[in-house]
Amino acid sequence: MIKKNIQRIIQYRMCLLKFQNLGFEKIFSYTLAQEIGVSPEQVRKDFSQFHLRGNKKAGYLIQDILDQINDLLHKEDIHKIIMVGLGNIGQALIKYKGFANRNMQLVAGFDIDPAKLKKTCRIPTFHSKEIPAVVKKENVRLGIIAVPEAAAQEACNTLIEAGIKGILNFAPVMLKTPPDVVVQNISVCGELEALVYVTEKDKQK
Amino acid sequence: MIKKNIQRIIQYRMCLLKFQNLGFEKIFSYTLAQEIGVSPEQVRKDFSQFHLRGNKKAGYLIQDILDQINDLLHKEDIHKIIMVGLGNIGQALIKYKGFANRNMQLVAGFDIDPAKLKKTCRIPTFHSKEIPAVVKKENVRLGIIAVPEAAAQEACNTLIEAGIKGILNFAPVMLKTPPDVVVQNISVCGELEALVYVTEKDKQK
DNA sequence: ATTAAATTGTTAATTTATAAACAAAAAGAT
DNA sequence: ATCTTTTTGTTTATAAATTAACAATTTAAT
Ligand SMILES: NC(=O)c1ccc[n+]([C@@H]2O[C@H](COP(=O)([O-])OP(=O)(O)OC[C@H]3O[C@@H](n4cnc5c(N)ncnc54)[C@H](O)[C@@H]3O)[C@@H](O)[C@H]2O)c1
Ligand SMILES: NC(=O)c1ccc[n+]([C@@H]2O[C@H](COP(=O)([O-])OP(=O)(O)OC[C@H]3O[C@@H](n4cnc5c(N)ncnc54)[C@H](O)[C@@H]3O)[C@@H](O)[C@H]2O)c1
Numbered sequence: 001m002i003k004k005n006i007q008r009i010i011q012y013r014m015c016l017l018k019f020q021n022l023g024f025e026k027i028f029s030y031t032l033a034q035e036i037g038v039s040p041e042q043v044r045k046d047f048s049q050f051h052l053r054g055n056k057k058a059g060y061l062i063q064d065i066l067d068q069i070n071d072l073l074h075k076e077d078i079h080k081i082i083m084v085g086l087g088n089i090g091q092a093l094i095k096y097k098g099f100a101n102r103n104m105q106l107v108a109g110f111d112i113d114p115a116k117l118k119k120t121c122r123i124p125t126f127h128s129k130e131i132p133a134v135v136k137k138e139n140v141r142l143g144i145i146a147v148p149e150a151a152a153q154e155a156c157n158t159l160i161e162a163g164i165k166g167i168l169n170f171a172p173v174m175l176k177t178p179p180d181v182v183v184q185n186i187s188v189c190g191e192l193e194a195l196v197y198v199t200e201k202d203k204q205k
Numbered sequence: 206m207i208k209k210n211i212q213r214i215i216q217y218r219m220c221l222l223k224f225q226n227l228g229f230e231k232i233f234s235y236t237l238a239q240e241i242g243v244s245p246e247q248v249r250k251d252f253s254q255f256h257l258r259g260n261k262k263a264g265y266l267i268q269d270i271l272d273q274i275n276d277l278l279h280k281e282d283i284h285k286i287i288m289v290g291l292g293n294i295g296q297a298l299i300k301y302k303g304f305a306n307r308n309m310q311l312v313a314g315f316d317i318d319p320a321k322l323k324k325t326c327r328i329p330t331f332h333s334k335e336i337p338a339v340v341k342k343e344n345v346r347l348g349i350i351a352v353p354e355a356a357a358q359e360a361c362n363t364l365i366e367a368g369i370k371g372i373l374n375f376a377p378v379m380l381k382t383p384p385d386v387v388v389q390n391i392s393v394c395g396e397l398e399a400l401v402y403v404t405e406k407d408k409q410k
Numbered sequence: 411a412t413t414a415a416a417t418t419g420t421t422a423a424t425t426t427a428t429a430a431a432c433a434a435a436a437a438g439a440t
Numbered sequence: 441a442t443c444t445t446t447t448t449g450t451t452t453a454t455a456a457a458t459t460a461a462c463a464a465t466t467t468a469a470t
Binding site for chain 3: 003004005038039041042045055056057058
């Protein structure tokens, strides 16, 4: 549902950061293309569509492109996220150190199981009934659903009701949402099934 | 890289199982379409491409279509998976109960940190140097990478060398692989960044 | 028995995405 | 100063994916 070109822009950004950390100031479409596994034409087309300009014969100025991509992706802000479900996946995400340097911040976790709320934790945790209050107080727009399949739609409804506009869903169900609420699904088993399909097909050749 | 139609077939399967558990024997393209958020024409087109036939005016026989999709997805076999990296994500996956009923089985976990290998665990764990031996002995074709970014390509190379053909990668890097080894990336931050982009764009309207 | 309604499955049209082609500009070489 | 090479950026072409159209068939209704 989300356009492919913006997804690649997100990848280019990571790649540009990598090369910048390696000490480079400029980069060619060819290099970026190789890194993320597309054609150089694709890179130039994507850049063109987002008005990211380089220099003939001299490639792209990494800092310049990064500044503009950061603008596009609203990297001037820190994006607050709440998480519903503090089980296996929930705990793993809470412990994850990688959010900060992508300007993401898990501001609170929620569960209905009092045992899960007792654990000391890097972020404040509350009973799910507190979701509307916290979302309003912290002005949060993004939520992660990490509850069992059976509870996912209900959790989703609560998030929508509270004013969340983007949901990352780990539960293996398609959530029903109004048009102004966007869902991205992460399906570990689904991806593995797709891998089985393609690798078994390759085998036959 | 993996075709969209097969990814939807995987979704249809989950949906068919759901309706079967609800007691239904037949289903219409319209219902499936609504459930996974596509048009009925898309469902019929996908089914047509995989030779999944229904009955005019009577829809699709759930059991029949399931049997055929199960064939397509090689659901007659249990697919063995190994995992490299037993940190936050690795532990969450090991504890995950949902693999079994999708015919997936985590058969071993690997790490280089002896502390991680000491923990008692639902599956056997080994030092990473044992990867080739285990892959060969168990005849594993799928691997999950859940190591830090800096170690991901090395882990990937080890898996490839050992004979793994499909890799699910949680590290935020694009892995370099030969053409016969397929990678699926799971990028939590990337998905969140995409959500920020679309939800902020919606806001402007 | 005929007609109407519903639903599939295929074909055609449209849209979107990717790839190819190439002109324009810049840098460097002769 | 002129020519060659490199690389961008746009335009054109091709391919892939989605949507629309509609004939064919089945069921049910009159
Ligand atoms: N763990 C994994 O590796 C993994 C992999 C793929 C998919 N998933 C999916 O992610 C989701 C979470 O998986 P998990 O392994 O962390 O499960 P889990 O059972 O460990 O955790 C689920 C948590 O949600 C809480 N919960 C239940 N109902 C709730 C509600 N209505 N409101 C708030 N909290 C509620 C439970 O108390 C529990 O703490 C599941 O849908 C699962 O299918 C998990
Ligand atoms: N935890 C999350 O929620 C989360 C979210 C998004 C992405 N990721 C990505 O997933 C990966 C794992 O994240 P994590 O939070 O589980 O990290 P972690 O640090 O908790 O775990 C990484 C594990 O890998 C092991 N390891 C390091 N080098 C290794 C090697 N060469 N061979 C085998 N094992 C090795 C470490 O000993 C450690 O146990 C990272 O790349 C991270 O960026 C994690």
